[in-house]
Amino acid sequence: MDKKGAKGYWISTAKIINQELFDEYVNKVAPWLKEVGGEVFAKDIEPLGKERTEDSNLAVICEFPSMRVAVEAFESEEYRELSKLRRKATENSTFTIMEGLDEAAKLRRAMGK
Structure with missing residues (x-):
């Protein structure tokens, strides 16, 4: 599942209906995210x-x-509980987990291959 040097990402969109x-x-979720090694990479409102x-x-x-x-992290009991709040506060949510480029792929891109 893990390629050398490849990071994992959560990608989510939603409409907040209860701020x-x-x-x-x-x-x-913010302190929990840090505990499990995650961080917000990008956010747009x-x-x-x-x-x-x-x-x-x-x-x-x-x-x-x-x-x-x-x-x-996503499948953990802790996040299962936290995500209940997210689902109640939003609608039309999307949630995807994906793997980033591994080190070899980054090197090939840098070399124009």
């Missing part, structure tokens, strides 16, 4: 939604040391 509840989620995400008012990418860590 107070979403703020509670953020306040709880005015994303340009396309293809079924047109009404999104939030887009977030979280980065993890590896794909395995990203999957384990």
Whole structure:
């Protein structure tokens, strides 16, 4: 599952419908995210939604040391509980876990191959 040097990412879009509840989620998930080795890589509260995400008012990418860590974090009991807040505070959510480029792929790109 983990390629050498490849990071794991959570990619999520949503429409926040309850800001107070979403703020509670953020306040709880931020310290937990650091505990499991993740961090917010990018966040936009005015994303340009396309293809079924047109009404999104939030887009977030979280980065993890590896794909395995990203999957384990998402599947953990702790996040299962935290995600209940996120789901109650949003609608039309999307959530994807993906693996970034490994070191070999980065080198090939840098060399123009």
